Amino acid sequence: MERRLLHPEGPVFSRIIAGAWRWHTVDASTVSRLIQTSLDQGITTFDNADIYGDHSNEEIFGNALKKDDGLRTKMEIVTKCGIKFPSLKRPESWVKHYDTSKEHILKSVDNSLKLHGTHYLDLLLIHRPDPLLNPVEVAEAFTILKNNGKVLHFGVSNFTPFQFEMLQSYLPFPLVTNQVEISLTCSQPMFDGTLDVLMKQRTSPMAWSPLGGGNLMNETNKHIFSKKEEKYNATGNQLSLAWLLNHPSIIFPVIGTTKPERIIESAAAMEIKLDRQDWFDMLKAAMGSEMP
Numbered sequence: 001m002e003r004r005l006l007h008p009e010g011p012v013f014s015r016i017i018a019g020a021w022r023w024h025t026v027d028a029s030t031v032s033r034l035i036q037t038s039l040d041q042g043i044t045t046f047d048n049a050d051i052y053g054d055h056s057n058e059e060i061f062g063n064a065l066k067k068d069d070g071l072r073t074k075m076e077i078v079t080k081c082g083i084k085f086p087s088l089k090r091p092e093s094w095v096k097h098y099d100t101s102k103e104h105i106l107k108s109v110d111n112s113l114k115l116h117g118t119h120y121l122d123l124l125l126i127h128r129p130d131p132l133l134n135p136v137e138v139a140e141a142f143t144i145l146k147n148n149g150k151v152l153h154f155g156v157s158n159f160t161p162f163q164f165e166m167l168q169s170y171l172p173f174p175l176v177t178n179q180v181e182i183s184l185t186c187s188q189p190m191f192d193g194t195l196d197v198l199m200k201q202r203t204s205p206m207a208w209s210p211l212g213g214g215n216l217m218n219e220t221n222k223h224i225f226s227k228k229e230e231k232y233n234a235t236g237n238q239l240s241l242a243w244l245l246n247h248p249s250i251i252f253p254v255i256g257t258t259k260p261e262r263i264i265e266s267a268a269a270m271e272i273k274l275d276r277q278d279w280f281d282m283l284k285a286a287m288g289s290e291m292p
Contacts, residue, residue, distance in 0.1 A: 001042025002270060004250060006204045007176040011122050011153050013045040013076055015245065016266055017206065019256035020046060020061055024053025026258045031064045037260040039074055041267035047179075047206070047254045048116075049080035049127060050108055055089045058115035065117050072118055078206075079116070080127035080157055080179075081108035098130035105141035109150055124151045125179055129163045135170035142171060155179065157208075161197040168201070177206050182251060184240055184286040185212030195249040210253035211240050212286075224285045232272055235265060242272035243282055 002015040018038040023031050038046070048058055058079065065071050081104070085096040109124060124145070126138070145151040155177035156164060168175050178198060182189050182205065189195050189205070198205050225236045232239060244251045255266045274282075284290055 001044075001267060003042075003044070004204070004252075006123075006153070006155075006206075006252070007174050008202055009153075009174055009176070011076060011176065013122075013252060014043045015252060015270060016043050016241070017045040017047050017078070017252055017254045018043050018263065019208070019254040020048045020057050021052050021256045022258050024056050024060055028060070028063065030258065031060055032067065033260050034258065034263065035061075035064055035071065035075075037263045039071075041263060043263065043267060044074060045076040045078065045122075045252075047078045048112075049083075050112055051080075051083050051085065051127070054087055058112055062115045062117040076122040077116060077118065078123040078125065079112045079121055080125040081105060081112070082127040082130060098128055098132070100126055100130040100133045100138055102137040102141040105138065106144065109145055113150060120149055121151045123153045123155060123176065125155045125157045125177070126159075126167075127157050129156075129159050133167075135167050138167060139170040139172075142173075146173065155206075157206075161193040164197055164201075174201070174203065176203060177252075178203070179206035179208055179254070181209050182207035182244060183210050183212035184243055184282060187283065187286065190247070195247070199249050204250040204252055206252045206254055207244055208254050208256075210244055210251075210255065211237055224281065228278060228282070231278075232274075234269070234272055237262075237265060238269040238272060239274075239282070241266055241269035242274050243279060245269060245272075246274050246279060 003012050004015055005012055048061055050058060082098050082100050084093040084099050086093050142154050153176045155175050157179040159178050164178050180189050180194055195205060228239055229236060241253055244253050257263060
């Protein structure tokens with residue numbers, strides 16, 4: 001598995017990232033298998049968030065790490081903060097909203113560290129753009145967390161190009177990624193400036209839902225993919241990941257699965273080098289029309 005810098009100043013992550021979004025739906029032994037299978041495939045980076053699993057996934061992941069003292073040193077942990085919603089675990093929230101205040105960011109990180117059972121996070125992301133986001137407060141919180149070693153790197157998720165550049169202008173260090181939805185069925189970031197701004201900043205994107213929720217393999221497209229599956233000796237999922245991996249912005253797909261065999265399947269996508277015309281043919285199938 002290739003490991004690369006997200007940004008010239010770091011961090012170094014595995015090119016494919018394991019997403020823990022659904023890991024609350026399986027038992028503890030399966031979570032341990034998912035972690036070990038990922039590491040066996042060279043997938044060393046794990047993506048989480050404070051709200052995943054109704055605020056339970058970070059603790060579930062942390063419990064798995066407690067079973068093996070050496071696991072933490074073999075991986076990089078990403079988590080997110082900034083979304084609040086009504087929950088029995090958070091009774092103070094009565095409406096879904098965003099909170100990127102300095103106080104909340106600092107409190108959220110301390111809680112994430114406690115639940116993960118670690119003293120530092122490799123990457124913290126602001127989960128969603130907050131209309132009340134005060135960049136001065138965010139910069140203050142990030143600087144405190146960086147100076148005390150609780151968070152090594154910072155980024156955002158689902159930000160527009162303008163929102164990314166605005167927040168970056170207030171920071172004395174780089175935002176190292178913008179985690180956005182990118183797939184064959186959601187290729188807009190390749191055309192709306194999202195990836196262009198990141199390439200301008202020498203920053204790589206992370207892609208959530210990189211397989212588009214499985215919506216591509218319909219009857220219309222099945223014959224197109226079946227020919228390519230035969231040509232590349234690969235599955236449709238592998239081809240979809242390879243399509244992202246071949247983009248010059250150096251996309252890091254976040255695969256969200258609860259099946260160890262899917263992790264093994266996804267890792268093999270790294271070996272596929274798509275022909276340029278096949279890349280555009282797959283885009284044509286997804287868009288339903290040729291390029292302009």
